[in-house]
Amino acid sequence: MTLEDLGYNSELENYRKEKNLDSFAVGRVISEHKERYIVKTDEKEYGSEIIGNLRFTAKDRTDFPAVGDWVAISEYNDNNALIHAIFPRKTVIERQAVGKHGEKQIIATNIDCAFIVQAVDRDFNISRIERYLTICYTSNVAPVIILNKIDLIGEAELKELVTKVQQRIKQVPVITMSNENMEGIEKVNEYIKKGETYCLLGSSGVGKSTLSNNLSRKSVMKTDTISTSTNKGRHVTSHRELLILENGGILIDNPGMREVGITDSESGLKNTFDTIMNLSRKCRFKDCTHTIEIDCAVISAVEDGEIDRSSYENYLKMEREKEHFETTVAEKRKKDKNFGKMIKNYKKQNLKNN
Numbered sequence: 381m382t383l384e385d386l387g388y389n390s391e392l393e394n395y396r397k398e399k400n401l402d403s404f405a406v407g408r409v410i411s412e413h414k415e416r417y418i419v420k421t422d423e424k425e426y427g428s429e430i431i432g433n434l435r436f437t438a439k440d441r442t443d444f445p446a447v448g449d450w451v452a453i454s455e456y457n458d459n460n461a462l463i464h465a466i467f468p469r470k471t472v473i474e475r476q477a478v479g480k481h482g483e484k485q486i487i488a489t490n491i492d493c494a495f496i497v498q499a500v501d502r503d504f505n506i507s508r509i510e511r512y513l514t515i516c517y518t519s520n521v522a523p524v525i526i527l528n529k530i531d532l533i534g535e536a537e538l539k540e541l542v543t544k545v546q547q548r549i550k551q552v553p554v555i556t557m558s559n560e561n562m563e564g565i566e567k568v569n570e571y572i573k574k575g576e577t578y579c580l581l582g583s584s585g586v587g588k589s590t591l592s593n594n595l596s597r598k599s600v601m602k603t604d605t606i607s608t609s610t611n612k613g614r615h616v617t618s619h620r621e622l623l624i625l626e627n628g629g630i631l632i633d634n635p636g637m638r639e640v641g642i643t644d645s646e647s648g649l650k651n652t653f654d655t656i657m658n659l660s661r662k663c664r665f666k667d668c669t670h671t672i673e674i675d676c677a678v679i680s681a682v683e684d685g686e687i688d689r690s691s692y693e694n695y696l697k698m699e700r701e702k703e704h705f706e707t708t709v710a711e712k713r714k715k716d717k718n719f720g721k722m723i724k725n726y727k728k729q730n731l732k733n734n
């Protein structure tokens with residue numbers, strides 16, 4: 381195993397030299413659980429935590445390591461290491477943090493290409509594909525659509541589904557496959573290049589784990605857990621979330637990939653709904669919301685059937701989610717600022733009184 385097998389490249393090596401990180405070892409975060417990280421190097425895996433300085437300078441959760449990150453570490457015993465620095469992230473897939481409005485949570489970093497997996501039976505839903513697509517475009521991750529479980533439907537039905545997808549989503553490759561009879565798996569493999577990192581996005585039950593098993597050398601997914609002793613004498617067991625695939629690609633399979641909410645996804649929405657975006661230039665009002673305005677080019681196009689109505693409705697829904705996220709962030713900032721002011725005044729007051 382070399383670092384290159386894990387996706388290390390000259391860009392990262394240049395950064396290491398530039399920042400004088402030569403005295404540290406380099407590894408990739410392959411799992412995270414409650415601020416304990418498993419970092420894989422070319423030699424072994426370490427249970428790791430971050431150094432105090434990294435914690436104190438962190439502005440929010442996104443400054444903490446995440447699965448997929450490259451990190452500089454120092455070994456402090458055979459099994460454990462300290463994380464001193466996180467290398468710059470090429471891409472970041474993040475979502476609205478569960479239960480914490482206006483906060484982001486990183487799901488995985490440094491992903492080159494995402495497979496958006498959907499099953500052709502009950503799960504099939506183009507709006508959901510558009511949602512994952514928006515997430516990909518927001519994070520600069522190249523998308524590929526996989527329609528799985530094609531063994532469950534007939535050829536004609538499949539053809540119809542593919543046409544439907546391609547009518548609404550242009551310029552994204554669509555692969556049809558089955559884990560059951562292995563049809564189409566080789567088409568998935570064609571997209572996987574050595575040293576590049578991939579992930580599977582999709583709802584529960586669409587066949588992601590089965591597919592990653594089929595793509596990886598060994599069936600390690602659900603069976604293989606690793607146990608790492610911590611400095612506190614505890615044992616942490618965690619699933620490996622990063623796999624090396626048969627043809628040298630790296631696959632991140634992370635539980636967070638199942639439900640991914642919209643954050644500040646301006647660029648993602650623009651790319652996913654490019655037809656709507658292009659048309660909106662023809663609306664009478666510059667700030668047209670394409671809902672109630674007169675002379676709205678988007679509404680006209682929906683009425684003429686030029687834009688699919690469910691695609692339009694999906695766009696409006698995600699736009700609202702995006703706005704909700706942004707408003708919450710703005711309100712939070714204001715609150716934090718007011719709180720900061722209060723502390724400052726309090727300190728001033730204290731100085732005066734003493």
Ligand SMILES: Nc1nc2c(ncn2[C@@H]2O[C@H](COP(=O)(O)OP(=O)(O)OP(=O)(O)O)[C@@H](O)[C@H]2O)c(=O)[nH]1
Pocket residue numbers: 528529530531532557558559560561582583584585586587588589590591638
């Ligand atoms: N008929 C059929 N069943 C499949 C196919 N792929 C997966 N399955 C079945 O679908 C079920 C769910 O598959 P998983 O691979 O666990 O799905 P998942 O997306 O990983 O689900 P989560 O782990 O909950 O996110 C299992 O019973 C699989 O055997 C397929 O191509 N055809």
Ligand SMILES: [Zn+2]
Pocket residue numbers: 660663664668669670671673675676677678679
């Ligand atoms: Zn409009």
